[in-house]
Amino acid sequence: MEPSAFREHHPSMCRAREILDRVGDKWSLQVIALLGERTKRFTELKREIDGISQRMLTVTLRGLERDGIVTRTVYPVMPPRVDYSLTPMGATLMDAASTLVLWAETHLDEIDAARADYDARAAEIETLKTS
Amino acid sequence: MEPSAFREHHPSMCRAREILDRVGDKWSLQVIALLGERTKRFTELKREIDGISQRMLTVTLRGLERDGIVTRTVYPVMPPRVDYSLTPMGATLMDAASTLVLWAETHLDEIDAARADYDARAAEIETLKTS
DNA sequence: CTCCATGGTTATCTCCAGGTGACCGAGGCA
DNA sequence: TGCCTCGGTCACCTGGAGATAACCATGGAG
Numbered sequence: 001m002e003p004s005a006f007r008e009h010h011p012s013m014c015r016a017r018e019i020l021d022r023v024g025d026k027w028s029l030q031v032i033a034l035l036g037e038r039t040k041r042f043t044e045l046k047r048e049i050d051g052i053s054q055r056m057l058t059v060t061l062r063g064l065e066r067d068g069i070v071t072r073t074v075y076p077v078m079p080p081r082v083d084y085s086l087t088p089m090g091a092t093l094m095d096a097a098s099t100l101v102l103w104a105e106t107h108l109d110e111i112d113a114a115r116a117d118y119d120a121r122a123a124e125i126e127t128l129k130t131s
Numbered sequence: 132m133e134p135s136a137f138r139e140h141h142p143s144m145c146r147a148r149e150i151l152d153r154v155g156d157k158w159s160l161q162v163i164a165l166l167g168e169r170t171k172r173f174t175e176l177k178r179e180i181d182g183i184s185q186r187m188l189t190v191t192l193r194g195l196e197r198d199g200i201v202t203r204t205v206y207p208v209m210p211p212r213v214d215y216s217l218t219p220m221g222a223t224l225m226d227a228a229s230t231l232v233l234w235a236e237t238h239l240d241e242i243d244a245a246r247a248d249y250d251a252r253a254a255e256i257e258t259l260k261t262s
Numbered sequence: 263c264t265c266c267a268t269g270g271t272t273a274t275c276t277c278c279a280g281g282t283g284a285c286c287g288a289g290g291c292a
Numbered sequence: 293t294g295c296c297t298c299g300g301t302c303a304c305c306t307g308g309a310g311a312t313a314a315c316c317a318t319g320g321a322g
Contacts, residue, residue: 013161019235019242024155026310030144042269053311058270068245078319079268089241096234103227104150110220111150114199157280173299184281189300209289210298 022067023097027052027060032086035070036094039085069093153198154228158183158191163217166201167225170216200224 023029030049034040040048046057061084064070069090075081086094154160161180165171171179177188192215195201200221206212217225 013164013232015239016232016235017157017160019239020155020160020231023231024151026148029148029151033144043267046269053313054270055272055312056310059310066246066249067242068249074269079266080270080318082269089238089245092238093234096230099227099230100150100154101144101147103224104147107220107223108146108150111198114220115197118197118199174297177299184283185300186282186302187280190280205299210296211288211300213299 022063022069023093025060027056028064029097029101031057031060031064032069032090032094032097035084035086036091039083042082042084045084064090153194153200154224156191158187159195160228160232162188162191162195163200163221163225163228166215166217167222170214173213173215176215195221 023032027049030052031045034045034048042057042061045061046052046054049057052060061070061072065072068087070084071087073083073085075083154163158180161183162176165176165179173188173192176192177183177185180188183191192201192203196203199218201215202218204214204216206214
């Protein structure tokens with residue numbers, strides 16, 4: 001793939017940052033991943049996403065809904081029931097994002113090694129300065 | 132592409148978030164994109180990235196260097212000269228990220244429309260409440 | 263009459279990414 | 293004798309993302 005989007009990065013990149021802001025926040029990707037499995041209910045998502053608060057799940061889902069990435073379906077029953085699912089556009093976003101997730105998985109070890117190397121090198125320079 | 136990474140999201144996703152944190156910050160993607168063109172100097176990058184401060188460029192480059200995504204080459208001359216370039220791993224990251232950038236470009240209009248729709252709907256509900 | 267579950271809202275706080283501006287050091291040059 | 297450039301560092305400050313926790317309406321179970 002020729003990353004032409006990167007060559008002429010002038011208005012495209014700044015708009016792309018907007019998308020990365022959406023997907024790059026703390027919870028959106030996990031929500032998208034889980035809804036990629038199947039339609040789920042609010043409480044179901046809350047149970048499956050470790051550490052998310054009720055408020056942040058609401059905020060995240062509202063944002064994704066506003067951007068047309070998930071749909072929200074309310075059933076007027078008691079107790080309340082609300083279903084969330086990916087829109088077709090949301091599904092394509094999941095595919096695009098999975099490229100990056102795959103990259104991350106493939107290079108995690110390499111990155112860890114690079115960090116360890118960098119930190120060791122930095123520590124060595126530090127000891128040289130104090131001596 | 133089958134996004135298998137998303138199916139078993141248990142340890143993989145949390146680590147993937149780490150990568151998105153790296154690439155999802157305000158400046159990293161732009162730096163990677165520009166270094167994708169060719170090796171560049173510090174001031175060159177600073178000129179080309181609109182609005183970045185000296186400090187943030189340093190911080191971003193140090194982070195990318197630590198993760199093994201860019202290399203930093205210092206030439207002991209006067210005035211100082213420092214070259215930055217993508218590592219091979221950095222180049223593969225650029226390719227992976229460009230998928231998302233491409234997605235963003237393709238769906239920007241759709242997202243804008245969805246937002247306008249959502250906001251209009253929300254405003255209408257608001258007027259109903261006050262009436 | 264009380265308790266519980268669902269799917270939220272609201273208020274309040276904390277923390278850190280990121281912005282701002284000063285300073286630096288060695289050489290060239292005027 | 294200053295002043296400029298390059299590639300930074302340091303100290304300080306602010307805005308907003310996100311955490312925490314209380315509250316809410318409804319109706320069924322016991």
